[in-house]
Amino acid sequence: MSPALQPFGFPLPEGSYRPDVPTPDRVLGFPFGERPITPEEAFHYLEALAQASPRIRLETYGRTFEGRPLRLAWVSTPENLARLETWQRRWRDLWNPVQVRREDLDAWLSEGLPLLVWFGFSIHGNEHSSTEAALALAYFLVASERAEVQQVLERVVLVIDPVQNPDGRSRFVQHVRAQMGRQPDESPWATEHTEEWPSGRFNHFLYDLNRDWLFQTQVESQARVAAYVRHPPQVFVDFHEMGRDETYFFPPPTRPIIPWLPPTLRTWWERFGQANARAFEQKGWRYFTREWFDTYYPGYGDSFPALNGAIGMTYEQASARGVRVRRSDGTVLTLADAIAHHWTTAWTTLQTAAEHRADILRDFFQSRTANLQTTEDVWGWLVPADADPFLRQRLLERLRRMGVEVYTVSKPVALTARDPYFGTQGSRSDVRPGDWLIPLQQAQRLLLKAWLAREVPMDPEFLATVREQRELREEPGFYDITGWSLPLAWNLRVVELTGRPDRSLLQSVPADRPDSTDSTFRRATYAYVVCNRTLGVYGAAASALERRFPFYVNRKPLHLGSNRCPPGSLIFFVAQEPAEFGPWMETWARWLGPALLALDSGWTTDGISLSSPQTAFVPSDKRIVLLVGPGTRPDSVGALWHTLEVVYGFPITRVRTDMVASMDWSDVGVLIVADVSPQVLKRLWGDETVQRLKLWIEDGGALVAIGSGAVWASETGLMKVEWGPEKKTDEAKTPQKPPPLADVPGALLRVRLENRHFWMGGYETPDIAVFYEGNRIARPDPETAFVVARFAPADRLAASGFVWDDTKEALAGTAYAWYVGLGRGQIFAISSHPMFRGDYWGTHRFVLNALLWGLAR
Ligand SMILES: [Zn+2]
Incomplete structure (x- = not known):
């Protein structure tokens, strides 16, 4: 074979390409860009490249929940890759420059230290064209014989994370391929462009991974930041897609921007942005900057690298969500267009980075050193x-x-x-x-x-x-x-x-020391009480339920010697437990520390007894059902699912909204309805299903209603709540009416707890902060509901984040969470998500206590 000018059906720059480097068409077996590729196909192609060329090397850095590998492709000259470990050590030293002097950096620069550029692709699994662009870029860098490519690779080591969210992408690609007919359908309403719930955006547990860099709750994020810290980049680009009617976005980003970021970052944003703009203008392509995509929330794939000293950037391409789609202006956007656009900014970014290698490394060192000084x-x-x-x-x-x-x-x-x-x-x-x-x-x-x-x-x-x-x-x-x-x-x-x-x-503090105090475990002859003073209590409860170890919980404080155990503490009687209970308790002892009390007597010094009527048995044969599916918000239910099942260990049965009408409720103990569309449920369920749910609650069931789930519960008449926002009375006096109550964009607000209520067991102080977003204002009926958490007065409501002044006034004193008894059952209502994005641990007890008390009888 002779070198090809256009090696495959993708508009790469003309020139000579090594014939021994396989093209995507050849390896994948279909024309590139004809259909979106799976994560497995992407890795398969990169493996073929790695076999054919010393310019690329692969690394596996983790595995998703569904078992797919997370992989990086290292691309540079064979000489740079041969010295990769040295370079990685240098980048890490510059990132944490305790031992590094300016002269060291000068020496490393003259020694040829390259820049580390990291490109992340398709973190939102259905924003798919960037993974294809990653393959085209890898082919180009590996196969091209242009001097320019050689020069860039001498100055830059590129690390490609081609599929940041393999489980989500897999879900998306499966959908498109399953729905495509003989020809791609251009109608945006065609099934191939309209994904089913939950869509490929999210990972397995329905997390938005482009928000998880900060909280690092997901295995993908944990593995990725660990890899990041092993070799911290100086330039980081996260490639996305947006709506089909948009054009292309690259930085500078919009306001607000984290004010602590080094001022040089803004200069670099301008420089990379202008280079991208020139490349686009040469081809007559459209783009925009500055109007979207801020750098304020620190959990994105641009702000998080920026906090780590990198030039963090987000690039966004309009999405075909498939192969071809008609836009509102009548033009057709293709996957091939999208790949070409991402390819162009990627290559331009590499050129720009290579051109400024020394300055970028110097600025990186300087900003990291400033942190130390x-x-x-x-x-x-x-x-x-x-x-x-x-x-x-x-x-x-x-x-x-x-x-x-x-x-x-x-x-x-x-x-x-x-x-x-x-x-x-x-x-x-x-x-x-x-x-x-x-x-x-x-x-x-x-x-x-x-x-x-x-x-x-x-x-x-x-x-x-x-x-x-x-x-x-x-x-x-x-x-x-x-x-x-x-x-x-x-x-x-x-x-x-x-x-x-x-x-x-x-x-x-040593890295590997378990935190619990080195408490020596003492065997109890009568009972163990796990005092509700640590969130570890819930892990122990979930584990005990799984193993069917019987236990009880207390509704009122237990006074045991000098210990006062709040409601929701776990009580195990030795005589009731099987043989394997003892070793299990011993294992938990090191996690529970002083919260675990080993008792040889059940005698309490004040208040209720250990076997008081104010304690309740928690059976292990009742299910916890989480409502999921069409009409629910995937990342909301995902946060509950992952936190309850993976973090605490409660088995969670997820039931789709469209299956509830026909499901058997006899073994259900708790139903969680979170961030749901009341309209969708109304359409799906009808009165009969709601009546069945009501009977189920009255017969001892527990409903945990969160956010709009609480709105749904009140609209169906399960509880009585007056919902705001309400109109202000003095509106008529002002010539221009004040605007309607705007959404709080997500902030931490202070609430005052009613600690005497058993639902609030484990909270030792009356004031905590809760996550709140939107503008929902709840006034539950005082005759039937008991408010356990109320928003603080307006002047001290905002604990962290932005809240509009009129929203503060409207929210002050209203309910965050309230309890309603219904027959033998109960409703636990919470107005905003207490486990948002799997973090906000301060409000986890609102759900965890509700589960324990929902199961208890
Ligand atoms: Zn995105």
């Missing part, structure tokens, strides 16, 4: 040793994964401190051995601030814009949520230290 008012954070061990362990895992240094002290020391989160702690903290100190002055300074600071300041010009938009009755331009501050979201009593501890007192 900058002193701020706050020295760092203190996580007390007596905080929930379950949460401490979770926090430590997250910090360690990202290379954060955590210390403790060798002897007690008093330091000045402040509590911007709950405002309840004093201005001084006694720091003791076992407490954790997280200094701000370290390489991950910016990421730590994004996780732990009370708030990320929002650009005043952006705020002026959204206010104007609202006045003009336009949609205010918030792109995502605005409040995620970890101490508030987790209800973890962390303080900011303003005093500086003597460095000689600090000892590093």
